[in-house]
Amino acid sequence: MPVNNTALLVAAGYDALGPAYGAWAADIPDDTSGAWMERLEDDLPAAARILDLGCGPGVPIARRFAGRFNVTGVDISGRQIDLARAAVPSARFLLADMAAVEFAPDSFEAVVALFSLIHLRRRDLDHVLRRAHHWLVPGGRMLATFGTVDDEGVQDSWLGVPMFFGTTSPEQTRALLAASGFEVLAEDVVTTTEPGQGEVSFHWVDARALA
Numbered sequence: 001m002p003v004n005n006t007a008l009l010v011a012a013g014y015d016a017l018g019p020a021y022g023a024w025a026a027d028i029p030d031d032t033s034g035a036w037m038e039r040l041e042d043d044l045p046a047a048a049r050i051l052d053l054g055c056g057p058g059v060p061i062a063r064r065f066a067g068r069f070n071v072t073g074v075d076i077s078g079r080q081i082d083l084a085r086a087a088v089p090s091a092r093f094l095l096a097d098m099a100a101v102e103f104a105p106d107s108f109e110a111v112v113a114l115f116s117l118i119h120l121r122r123r124d125l126d127h128v129l130r131r132a133h134h135w136l137v138p139g140g141r142m143l144a145t146f147g148t149v150d151d152e153g154v155q156d157s158w159l160g161v162p163m164f165f166g167t168t169s170p171e172q173t174r175a176l177l178a179a180s181g182f183e184v185l186a187e188d189v190v191t192t193t194e195p196g197q198g199e200v201s202f203h204w205v206d207a208r209a210l211a
Contacts, residue, residue, distance in 0.1 A: 006164045007076055007097050009118045009154065010187035013161040014198070023055040024084065024159060027195045033114055036204055037064060039056070039186070040110060042141050044069065048109035051135065053128075054116020058084030058091065061112055066091045073107075074101050099124050103135045108121045111136060113144040122152050122166045129180035138211035142158050142182060146173045146203040148189055159196070181206040 003046050014021060019038050036176065044050075048069045052062045055073030057080050062073045071116035080097045094101065098113075099120065111132045120128060132142055147167020154164050170178065177184060186206040 002055065006121055007064050009162060011076040013163045015079040017159060018079050019083060021159065022059055024195060028192060032190050034208065036143055039206060040141055043067065043141065044109055049107065051108045051111045053111055053113040055079045055084055055093065060089040061114060062088045062091050074098055095146050099128055105134055106137045108140060109137055110141045115145055117144055118147050118165055120166050122168055125168065126176050126180065129176055130164055133181040133209050134181045136209040138209060140209045142207045143206050144205050146205065148201045148203050173203055175203065177205065177207055184211055
């Protein structure tokens with residue numbers, strides 16, 4: 001699948017943000033990702049293979065998991081990939097569009113996609129979820145965040161750069177996950193206060209890939 005204009009916009013935005021994105025994300029005071037990642041860690045086998053889909057600068061997700069597991073990160077921004085490689089030298093990072101990158105079946109025990117799937121066009125989300133299921137071993141896990149409303153479009157100035165966002169409602173997301181072969185194990189809608197952005201709600205999902 002060729003890289004589309006939306007993906008190019010997302011890549012350019014994160015390239016322009018560079019390290020400022022990671023610094024901004026680190027200032028989110030009520031980030032709940034730690035508890036969700038701990039839940040996943042506790043259920044994974046030793047030396048599990050984890051795909052960080054939309055890894056950004058590699059912190060905190062890839063860095064946390066690389067201490068115990070074999071981590072592969074994918075991001076469409078070359079600048080973010082450079083930052084990730086410097087921050088987490090023990091992990092492997094690939095510059096690629098998550099809608100086009102290729103992995104063999106059963107390549108991972110877990111796929112983690114936090115705050116990255118919201119940059120996909122809604123029509124591409126089903127495609128990426130089906131690919132993630134294909135990459136996972138039977139019973140493998142997917143930890144991901146989604147939006148809470150059915151909407152998509154370009155925000156002219158997000159952290160000072162144009163950025164595309166595409167989101168689905170929890171009902172739509174659950175239907176897409178089921179159609180892609182996932183069983184939802186846990187979910188919650190969490191409202192986060194983002195610096196300079198105000199309150200934003202995300203649909204957190206921990207799902208299992210059915211055989």
